[in-house]
Amino acid sequence: xxxxIHAMTSAxxxxxxxxxxxxxxxxxxxxxxSAGWTVQHMAAHFVQPMLVGFGRFLLVxxxxxxxxxxxxxxxxxxxxxxxxxxxxxxxxxHAGDRLDPPRVGPMGPFAETCVHLRDIAxxxxxxxxxxxxxxxxxxxxxxxxxxxxxLTPPGRLAGLRLTATDLDWSAGEGAPxxxxxxxxxxxxTGRPAALSDLSGPxxxxxxTRIT
Numbered sequence: 017x018x019x020x021i022h023a024m025t026s027a028x029x030x031x032x033x034x035x036x037x038x039x040x041x042x043x044x045x046x047x048x049x050s051a052g053w054t055v056q057h058m059a060a061h062f063v064q065p066m067l068v069g070f071g072r073f074l075l076v077x078x079x080x081x082x083x084x085x086x087x088x089x090x091x092x093x094x095x096x097x098x099x100x101x102x103x104x105x106x107x108x109x110h111a112g113d114r115l116d117p118p119r120v121g122p123m124g125p126f127a128e129t130c131v132h133l134r135d136i137a138x139x140x141x142x143x144x145x146x147x148x149x150x151x152x153x154x155x156x157x158x159x160x161x162x163x164x165x166x167l168t169p170p171g172r173l174a175g176l177r178l179t180a181t182d183l184d185w186s187a188g189e190g191a192p193x194x195x196x197x198x199x200x201x202x203x204x205t206g207r208p209a210a211l212s213d214l215s216g217p218x219x220x221x222x223x224t225r226i227t
Contacts, residue, residue, distance in 0.1 A: 029108075148197050191221055
């Protein structure tokens with residue numbers, strides 16, 4: 017793991033807080049790339065890991081028979097009832113929190129700052145993004161053996177050669193897929209909206225795996 021991952025995660029959270037503050041009330045109601053969640057929900061999701069302890073999360077997950085996604089949705093929707101300024105303030109206040117979730121470790125929260133910012137910005141047609149170097153680090157993690165299946169299920173990137181067109185990075189062997197590093201990262205984490213920014217014989221293979 018990159019030793020500066022916590023610092024990058026904190027910096028991204030502060031940048032995301034500024035971005036959210038720049039949006040008007042209408043933008044907060046726009047659906048994101050995460051099905052069923054608006055920008056308001058996503059803002060709440062950013063602070064959910066810092067406000068909901070593991071014990072409380074585990075207790076509520078019993079209600080959903082251990083389904084992590086449904087448990088996360090439960091807490092996100094509850095937190096999303098809070099006013100927009102409060103969510104932004106909480107994100108700033110907890111930007112420096114160091115989280116170490118089971119199975120994904122610090123890379124999980126880091127990945128969320130990269131991917132979820134674009135989950136918001138892409139539908140709004142905005143360019144807000146983390147630094148490209150952050151995407152390089154995340155893609156290195158996603159394409160490494162044993163990467164967290166919650167982010168990139170096993171087999172999704174098998175037989176593909178991913179190549180960034182906006183920095184010097186590539187990984188994998190097989191059918192070529194090329195494009196901006198952000199689009200590669202979004203596609204690797206299951207966002208079909210990013211596929212139109214990619215090219216190469218492997219794009220259709222990737223499309224069938226994420227749609």
